[in-house]
Amino acid sequence: MLTQESRTSLMEIADLNQLKYELNEMPAIDVGDYIAVAPPERRAIAFRLLNKTQATDVFEYLPPEVQEELIGLLHDAQVCHIVESMRPDDRAELFDELPAGIAKRLVQQLSPEERQATATILGYAEGTAGRVMTTEYVRLRQGLTVGEALSKIRLADRDKETVYYAYVTNDNRKLKQVVSLRQLVFSIPDARIEDIGSDRVIKARTDMPQEEVAQLMKRYDLIAVPVVDREDRLVGIITVDDVVDILEQEATEDIQKLAGVGGGDESSLSNPLQKLKNRLPWLLGIMGLYIGASSAIAPFQTTIASVPVLAVIMPLFSNTGGTVGIQALTVTIRSLGVGEVTSQDTLKILKKELLAGLGTALALGSTMVLLSLIWTKPEERWVAIVAGVVMATNSIVAVTLGSLLPMGLKRLKLDPALVSGPLVTTMLDTIGFILFLSLITFSLKVLHLPI
Numbered sequence: 088m089l090t091q092e093s094r095t096s097l098m099e100i101a102d103l104n105q106l107k108y109e110l111n112e113m114p115a116i117d118v119g120d121y122i123a124v125a126p127p128e129r130r131a132i133a134f135r136l137l138n139k140t141q142a143t144d145v146f147e148y149l150p151p152e153v154q155e156e157l158i159g160l161l162h163d164a165q166v167c168h169i170v171e172s173m174r175p176d177d178r179a180e181l182f183d184e185l186p187a188g189i190a191k192r193l194v195q196q197l198s199p200e201e202r203q204a205t206a207t208i209l210g211y212a213e214g215t216a217g218r219v220m221t222t223e224y225v226r227l228r229q230g231l232t233v234g235e236a237l238s239k240i241r242l243a244d245r246d247k248e249t250v251y252y253a254y255v256t257n258d259n260r261k262l263k264q265v266v267s268l269r270q271l272v273f274s275i276p277d278a279r280i281e282d283i284g285s286d287r288v289i290k291a292r293t294d295m296p297q298e299e300v301a302q303l304m305k306r307y308d309l310i311a312v313p314v315v316d317r318e319d320r321l322v323g324i325i326t327v328d329d330v331v332d333i334l335e336q337e338a339t340e341d342i343q344k345l346a347g348v349g350g351g352d353e354s355s356l357s358n359p360l361q362k363l364k365n366r367l368p369w370l371l372g373i374m375g376l377y378i379g380a381s382s383a384i385a386p387f388q389t390t391i392a393s394v395p396v397l398a399v400i401m402p403l404f405s406n407t408g409g410t411v412g413i414q415a416l417t418v419t420i421r422s423l424g425v426g427e428v429t430s431q432d433t434l435k436i437l438k439k440e441l442l443a444g445l446g447t448a449l450a451l452g453s454t455m456v457l458l459s460l461i462w463t464k465p466e467e468r469w470v471a472i473v474a475g476v477v478m479a480t481n482s483i484v485a486v487t488l489g490s491l492l493p494m495g496l497k498r499l500k501l502d503p504a505l506v507s508g509p510l511v512t513t514m515l516d517t518i519g520f521i522l523f524l525s526l527i528t529f530s531l532k533v534l535h536l537p538i
Contacts, residue, residue: 089117097121098129107136115141119148131160143172151184152358158189167196174248175201176221176329179208207322216300217293219333220314220323225253227280229263234276236266249326252311255284260320262288262313290315293322298337301330302426341424344502369509376513383517387524393536394527396463400474403458404519407451408481409512415440415489416511420503423493430498437490444486452479469534473526481519488514 100106110118110133122133122145134157137145146154146169158166170178170193182190182205194202204222211217225244227236236253244250253271255264264284274283290313291300304312304327314323343365384391391397419436422428428436455478459471488511493503 089113089120093117094121094124098125103132103136106133110136111138111141115144116148118145123150123153127156131157134161135165139168139172143169147173147177151181154181155185155189158185158193163196166193171197171201174221174223175204175208176219178205179218182209183213211293214297215293216291216295216297216314216325217322219297219300219329220293220325221248221329222323223248224311224313224321224324225250226260226321227253227255227266229255229257229281231280232276233271233274233278233280233283236280237271237276240268240271249311249324252324253280254288254313254321254324255280256321262290262315262319262321264288265313288313291325292317297333298424300325301333301337304330306426337424341420373509373513376510377516380513380517380520383521384524387528390524390528390531393531394467394470396459396467396470397524397527399462400455400459400470401520401523403455404478404481404523405512405516407478408485408515408519409508411444411447411451411482412485412489412511412515413508415444415486416493416508417489419490419493423497423503430494433491433494433498436494437487440486440490441483444483447486448479448482451482452476454478469530470527473530474523477519477523477526480522481515484518485511485515 097106097109100109110121113121118133118137118141122130125133130153134142134145142165146157149157161169170181173181178201182194185193194205197205207222208218208220223246225240225247227239231239240250240253251268253266253268254262255266256262264281264286265288266280266284270283271280289303289307289309291303293314293316300312303309304325310327311324313321314325316322419428419440422436452475456471456475459474460468463470492511496503
């Protein structure tokens with residue numbers, strides 16, 4: 088891993104020959120980290136010092152904005168070589184990020200074989216297995232012997248993304264079996280692959296959501312999974328390194344959505360305009376919701392004026408109720424995301440959350456009563472009882488919403504992370520304020536106190 092000290096040392100190298108040697112000896116991912124944070128004028132120089140193989144490997148690890156910048160700075164011949172040498176799935180991801188005009192120009196410069204592979208991947212919807220698969224895999228025809236299969240792998244498949252699994256198909260490319268390299272190596276050369284291969288093939292469809300593919304590979308401890316089309320024809324594979332990227336992408340997206348950040352791809356070093364684009368729509372939407380919450384409080388202005396201590400107590404509903412809701416929401420979304428539960432488990436989840444919520448309600452309600460007793464005047468001690476009841480009630484409502492909202496979205500086949508933390512907090516604020524102020528107003532009337 089490239090440390091800050093190593094990065095600084097590379098920045099201080101003035102001799103280009105020495106820098107060239109250092110960069111070509113380093114792992115490609117570390118060189119990518121160095122180039123990504125280097126000043127623009129040094130970035131292009133550093134990349135040009137890489138040999139062809141290293142340059143191709145490093146390019147795949149660079150952020151999209153740096154890739155686009157380098158494409159504009161390098162000669163067309165260099166760009167063509169790099170893009171042609173990229174793996175099809177990484178190339179398709181690059182074209183997704185580039186402006187349409189540049190992507191179209193690069194596609195036209197690809198060889199017919201690579202152009203077809205890229206077009207195949209780009210033809211599937213984003214976020215599906217077809218869009219993240221690679222078309223580089225080991226395919227064996229039915230009828231081959233073990234010796235013939237090994238010879239074919241040695242001669243034709245040395246550059247494939249992985250050779251640990253080979254996929255057996257018929258003449259129509261329909262997937263029939265899977266055989267591991269271990270099985271091939273330890274079988275006699277004259278044995279037929281259909282006799283040693285497994286008929287129980289775990290596979291993904293091209294339209295399967297990428298997070299489901301990740302869960303599939305995690306469940307069965309696979310390092311690669313074949314991808315088939317609607318007619319069960321083998322079209323690609325997804326490897327474990329792609330799954331790591333998918334899991335990171337999905338986790339980042341869920342976390343950012345929970346915090347009210349759109350896009351799901353923002354980092355601390357993102358462009359300020361990108362940050363504004365991701366955050367402002369959510370903030371304006373939340374402001375609109377808070378206008379609703381404030382409007383709900385407006386009719387109770389005379390009540391608050393009659394019992395001024397309410398202004399001290401009310402913020403506790405906002406902060407505490409929202410936190411309880413976000414806790415339940417986060418746990419539920421995480422469980423859905425990693426496949427621990429499904430929408431069929433709604434009642435089971437709600438039961439467990441309500442049991443935990445009852446304990447939370449008693450603890451928070453009691454604390455609210457004690458705090459309110461400290462802040463209220465002797466003649467207003469009844470307010471503490473109302474505050475405690477509302478706090479307990481709001482806690483139960485919070486765990487209910489935090490559990491049911493994402494499960495409901497899952498049933499509708501929508502992303503559960505669409506239920507953001509700020510949204511739940513605003514809903515609970517509104518419910519808590521209306522309930523609290525309504526009960527206070529009712530109590531003032533019952534006790535014949537002036538409003």
